[in-house]
Amino acid sequence: MDTNYLLECYTKALERKNEGCDDMGVFMKKILQSKNMHTDLSSADCVDDQCILRRVGRFINESINIDQENPYSHDRHAGSEKNDVDIKSPKNALHVFIFAILFESEEEAQTRLSYCDDPIGAALIASSLLKTVSKMANREAELDLATNVLKNAREYEQKACDMLSTYFHRNRTGAYTFLIHKFQEPFSSINALELANANHLKTFMEHTCCQTKLNAVWKGKMATYTPWWQIVIALCVPIFVKTIKFTAKSVSAGPEGAPEEISLARALWLR
Numbered sequence: 482m483d484t485n486y487l488l489e490c491y492t493k494a495l496e497r498k499n500e501g502c503d504d505m506g507v508f509m510k511k512i513l514q515s516k517n518m519h520t521d522l523s524s525a526d527c528v529d530d531q532c533i534l535r536r537v538g539r540f541i542n543e544s545i546n547i548d549q550e551n552p553y554s555h556d557r558h559a560g561s562e563k564n565d566v567d568i569k570s571p572k573n574a575l576h577v578f579i580f581a582i583l584f585e586s587e588e589e590a591q592t593r594l595s596y597c598d599d600p601i602g603a604a605l606i607a608s609s610l611l612k613t614v615s616k617m618a619n620r621e622a623e624l625d626l627a628t629n630v631l632k633n634a635r636e637y638e639q640k641a642c643d644m645l646s647t648y649f650h651r652n653r654t655g656a657y658t659f660l661i662h663k664f665q666e667p668f669s670s671i672n673a674l675e676l677a678n679a680n681h682l683k684t685f686m687e688h689t690c691c692q693t694k695l696n697a698v699w700k701g702k703m704a705t706y707t708p709w710w711q712i713v714i715a716l717c718v719p720i721f722v723k724t725i726k727f728t729a730k731s732v733s734a735g736p737e738g739a740p741e742e743i744s745l746a747r748a749l750w751l752r
Contacts, residue, residue, distance in 0.1 A: 484534060484553070487576055491533050494584040504626045508618055509583045513540065538667075541579065544613035545606060545668075546679040552667030575603055575665070582607050583614075587633065594640075601648070602664045604641035605673060608634045609680040638684050649690040656690050657697075 495514065499507050513536050538553030578593035585593075590607070597603040611634035618627035649656040663669045664676075674694070677685045685691065707725055715722045 486573075487553075487580065488534055490577075490580050491537055491584075494580075495533065503586070504623070505614070505630065506584050508614070508621075508623060508626060512614075512617065513537065541610065545609040545671075545676060547668070547671045547676070549668070549670040572666075574598065575606075578603055579606070579610070582610060599665060601641050601644045601659065602668070602673060602676075604637045604644070605676050605680075605682060605685065606664075606668065608637040608641065608682060608685075609676060610634075611637065612680060635684070638682050641682075642685055642688050645685075645688055645690055649688075653690075657694050660691060660694050 491513075494506065495510055497506070497510075499510070513533075534553035535551055538551040542549060542551060574593065574596040575598075578590065578597055581590040581593040594600055594603055594607075611630050615627045615631040615634060618624075618630060645656060645659075648659065660673050663672050668676075671679075674686075674691065676682070677691070711725060715725055
């Protein structure tokens with residue numbers, strides 16, 4: 482990602498007068514400029530322009546409940562001297578989409594989502610971020626903002642479900658692979674199922690694709706139609722294990738071919 486471009490976006494957003502910001506933008510300015518955002522940064526960091534991005538990166542990490550290195554630490558991304566940054570490029574699109582979620586209009590965010598190489602993952606990340614913002618707004622007694630942001634969070638979760646449904650009906654194996662395949666940088670430490678579980682995205686977790694995949698992971702090579710009571714009996718009386726049918730292949734997919742399958746998910750979204 483071109484950090485010079487991203488830094489310019491966040492700097493302008495934080496310097497913008499409150500009259501020119503919507504409620505979400507004003508609230509995010511308050512959060513990112515809070516002294517609490519400096520607690521894990523050295524004094525040298527805080528006078529550096531890159532401190533802005535590190536604060537954003539820390540906020541993102543804490544908001545989506547994942548344990549990974551700050552995505553905007555100074556040594557992870559190199560800036561470019563170019564001014565004409567391609568915001569539709571796969572390496573830039575997700576970062577620009579996250580900025581749009583936090584500081585731009587809903588219409589702009591929707592446009593940015595269409596540029597993302599993995600729109601399902603991007604929508605899940607957006608839902609997780611917005612749920613956290615809603616909770617923070619609620620704690621600050623910004624009740625109207627909290628309600629609106631939570632509504633947006635649920636809409637993004639539903640978008641992820643709708644895209645997964647389309648993908649699942651057209652390519653089940655690809656959809657199963659997507660669920661367990663790690664996201665692209667800078668969120669390569671987590672996959673869709675882990676993110677949904679960490680952020681209590683229950684609607685997404687209740688999707689048939691997720692439930693079937695989780696069932697397959699739990700049962701391994703056991704036939705998916707095996708009833709729970711039969712498994713309990715087999716555990717208590719091992720001789721009944723012979724009554725359980727096993728399949729040659731489990732409902733799973735390995736990492737091979739995953740990038741192509743994720744690209745297919747994006748193609749389905751664009752349709």
